[in-house]
Amino acid sequence: MIYKKLPQWFLLILPAIIILAAVILIPLLFSLYSSFTSYRLTRPDTLFNWIGTFNYEKAVKSGVFWAAFGRTILFLTIALNLEMFLGLGLALLVSRVTRGQRMLRTIMMFPMMFSPVLVGFQFKFIFNDNVGLVNNALQSLGLSNSAIPWLVDEKLAMFSIIFAEVWMSTSVFAILILAGLFSIPQDPQEAAKVDGCTPWQSFRHITLPFIMPFIFIAMAIRSLDVARAYDIVQVMTNGGPARRTEILWTLIGRTGYVDAKMGYANAMGYVSIFLAIFFTIYFFKKLNAARVELGMAR
Amino acid sequence: MKKSLIQLLLSASTCLAMMATSPVLAGDYEGVTIDAKLIGGQQYEGLYALISNWESATGAKVNIVSKKNHFELDREFKSDIAAGTTDWCVGSNHSSFAPQYPSLYTDMSPYNNADQLAGFIPAMIKSSTIGGRLVMLPRAQFDVSVLYYQVSLYEDASNQSAYKAKFGVDLAPPITLNEFKQQAIFFADPPNFYGTQYAGKDEGAAGRFYEMVVANGGAMFNADFTPAFNSDAGRESLQWFVDLYEAGAVPPGTTSYLWDELGAGFASGTIGINLDWPGWSGYFNDPEASKASGNVGITVQPMGSAGIHTGWSGFHGFSVTEDCANKEAAASLVTFLTSEASQIAESAGGSLPTRSSVWDVVVAAADGDEYRTMALNAFKEGAKHAFAVPQTEYWIEATNLIFPELQAAILGDKTVDEALQDASDAVDEMMQENGVY
Structure with missing residues (x-):
């Protein structure tokens, strides 16, 4: 029997290999293959129509694709940095609370519990120009006498989406940074106090280096999340109007499922993966550097 | 009962x-x-x-x-x-x-x-x-979309006299698309009241554009499915949307509205005249759901410059x-x-x-x-004036290429000519790529 000749360690991990191959490797290879075909969902025979690198060339030459690519990087950069600063602030505040901290931590996690689709609908209503909460409040308070087109104006629409994204996910940063704050040894802090350091100096030179690895872990996780952002944008603006909020995955989703051009959508998806790979490598390098600084790695 | x-x-x-x-x-x-x-x-x-x-x-x-x-x-x-x-x-x-x-x-x-x-x-x-x-x-x-309107707007004596003084004709529900636009701008009082609204995205936007093109004597496609909407009729149609938006006669968010938002908009009582589907008629006149109830008039949809009624159905x-x-x-x-x-x-x-x-x-x-x-x-x-969408399996794909360009013109990112040219080029490329011609 062949299986008797196989090493025991391999036999033991074989089920895991088979499952991983079935749910990850095969779909990945299939989508990679289909990106070299003219595959349309409504015409199954096109799956065998090999067109070489046509889809990739089309994506690379497409202004719409690169505009969406650029917008995704902009979206990612702003959302990630805002979430980091706000999360850091929240964590620092909560870490100072001595009574009811557990309750605060639970409340802080509420936005994470909402489905992104729900958050999208919630903010779509809040920012609606006609019946939305924000415009009604501004008009009632006499701060504005016009209907501000939150989800239409080029800058305001991106702001509204980023606002929703930040509202939902800042607590991811806050929770991870809070965990970092709890793990800081007290000795250096006390030594700094004795040496007469100001609170800013203590934070800058002691607290921050200790929590940097946690910040970079949060950055790496969230960068992957935001780079794949779809639900909130799809619900709030569907990439519009006039492609003003089009990001990679609204474009790819529409191309694949509405236009049924799965081959082209997969090619755009593979080009986009480089974005996720770049950010992951970048943040892991930063994480490693932060750990080296703390003497936790070489 | x-x-x-x-x-x-x-x-x-x-x-x-x-x-x-x-x-x-x-x-x-x-x-x-x-x-x-x-x-x-x-x-x-x-x-x-x-x-x-x-x-x-x-x-x-x-x-x-x-x-x-x-x-x-x-x-x-x-x-x-x-x-x-x-x-x-x-x-x-x-x-x-x-x-x-x-x-x-x-x-x-x-x-x-x-x-x-x-x-x-x-x-x-x-x-x-x-x-x-x-x-x-x-x-x-x-x-098929017909014209819904708030009856009180047309019965209001000050509206009647102001309209007559401004345009020299009696105020009555519009028969042509030009009258429709003129009245929508006349009724508008943003941000409290808008003359009209329109579907501004997806197939909704492209469909409305399509029926206007036909009503203005044009066509979306030629017989061989090459795009035909980059024409005088196309320009006239798109300009209609742009004029209404620039005049503030439609809610500024109309480019992100689809049927539900439009239905809710007319029912909120803040929209004067509205092209919409038959399915909304009961809802619009339901006192429990609509502020416009008891004040809703319904008439045949207007016609374009070619004497053809809109009728995307x-x-x-x-x-x-x-x-x-x-x-x-x-x-x-x-x-x-x-x-x-x-x-x-x-x-x-x-x-x-x-x-x-x-x-x-x-x-x-x-x-x-x-x-x-x-x-x-x-x-x-x-x-009687209904017509279906062009019979090509690439209609939905074409609308996905057309509506962002319509939005770009409406929002002022492109001129009407640029938007139609870009939309036409994109549809042409898509049709060729799919081997239609």
């Missing part, structure tokens, strides 16, 4: 009529199970309650395996085609979506003779026939898959669901029939209900 009684009587007479006129003999399909994927939603469910009558008459069973809205069904159908799992039998279809599934559905002509088809409005059968194949039979769910229907194991039984179910009796029962719920004879029944049932009678008269008149 009176309406409920009428609906009850109609349903009862429908059941009797079906038993009496059904061409299928009892037990014909004993032991056959028909898997069906149907559109779900309150307005569509009433018809499905009658399926048990067909089951009793034929001995077959209907197994509804999926019930979703049409956009979700569309994705499911595409996934089924991709996976080769199309051996279910009956599917809900729509005139705008039907051309996308060239291989999914069978030709239903062999199962329906000319007499059976003669009862349908001929234009519907024409739109259901794609590439010479009758791929669907229409149910009593016909859509669509209708729902049923199709039988090519891979169905018992197409005859499935076709029998579709014939039943689209029969005169079924259409009488379904339109008792407020939807519009696709059979000429059923219109008379529906109008008679509305006798004494002033609002419903006005609505039906408008829909009947509007239906």
Whole structure:
């Protein structure tokens, strides 16, 4: 029997290999293959129509694709940095609370519990120009006498989406940074106090280096999340109007499922993966550097 | 109460009529199970309650395996085609979506003779026939947009005198698209009140543009499906949208509105005149749901500069898959669901029939209900000008290329000429890529 000749360690991990191959490797290879075909969902025979690198060339030459690519990087950069600063602030505040901290931590996690689709609908209503909460409040308070087109104006629409994204996910940063704050040894802090350091100096030179690895872990996780952002944008603006909020995955989703051009959508998806790979490598390098600084790695 | 009684009587007479006129003999399909994927939603469910009558008459069973809205069904159908799992039998279809599934559905002509088809409005059968194949039979769910307006705006003495002084004509619901625009700008008082609104995204935006192009004497495509909308009619149509937006006569968010937002907008009482679908008529006049109730007027949709009325229309229907194991039984179910009796029962719920004879029944049932009678008269008149979407399987894909360019012009990112040129180029490239020409 062949299986008797196989090493025991391999036999033991074989089920895991088979499952991983079935749910990850095969779909990945299939989508990679289909990106070299003219595959349309409504015409199954096109799956065998090999067109070489046509889809990739089309994506690379497409202004719409690169505009969406650029917008995704902009979206990612702003959302990630805002979430980091706000999360850091929240964590620092909560870490100072001595009574009811557990309750605060639970409340802080509420936005994470909402489905992104729900958050999208919630903010779509809040920012609606006609019946939305924000415009009604501004008009009632006499701060504005016009209907501000939150989800239409080029800058305001991106702001509204980023606002929703930040509202939902800042607590991811806050929770991870809070965990970092709890793990800081007290000795250096006390030594700094004795040496007469100001609170800013203590934070800058002691607290921050200790929590940097946690910040970079949060950055790496969230960068992957935001780079794949779809639900909130799809619900709030569907990439519009006039492609003003089009990001990679609204474009790819529409191309694949509405236009049924799965081959082209997969090619755009593979080009986009480089974005996720770049950010992951970048943040892991930063994480490693932060750990080296703390003497936790070489 | 009176309406409920009428609906009850109609349903009862429908059941009797079906038993009496059904061409299928009892037990014909004993032991056959028909898997069906149907559109779900309150307005569509009433018809499905009658399926048990067909089951009793034929001995077959209907197994509804999926019930979703049409956009979700569309994705499911595409996934089924991709996976080769199309051996279910009956599917809900729509005139705008039907051309996308060239291989999914069978030709239903062999199962329906000319007499059976003669009862349908001929234009519907024409739109259901794609590439010479009758791929669907229409149910009593016909859509064409008519003009809704707030009656008080036209009855207001100061409005009447101001309008007469400004334009030299009496204030009355608009007959042309130019009048429509003129009145919408005249009524607008943003941000509290807007003259009108329009669907600003997806197929909704492209569909509205399409009907304006036709009304202004143009066409979306030439006979060989090369784009034809970058024309004088196209420019006139797109300029209409741009002018309304620039004048502040529409809500600034209209470019992100689709049917639900538009319906809610008119019902909020903040919109003066509105092109919308028949299905909203009850909602708009419902005191519980609409601030415009008791103040709603409905009339035929306006016409463009070519003297043609707008009339982008669509209708729902049923199709039988090519891979169905018992197409005859499935076709029998579709014939039943689209029969005169079924259409009488379904339109008792407020939807519009696709059979000429059923219109008379529906109008008679509305006798004494002033609002419903006005609505039906408008829909009947509007239906005369109805035209379906161009019959290409790439219609939805084309609309996805066109509507962002329309938005770009409306929002001022591009001029009308630039937007139409870009949209035309993109559609042309897509059609060539798909081997259409």
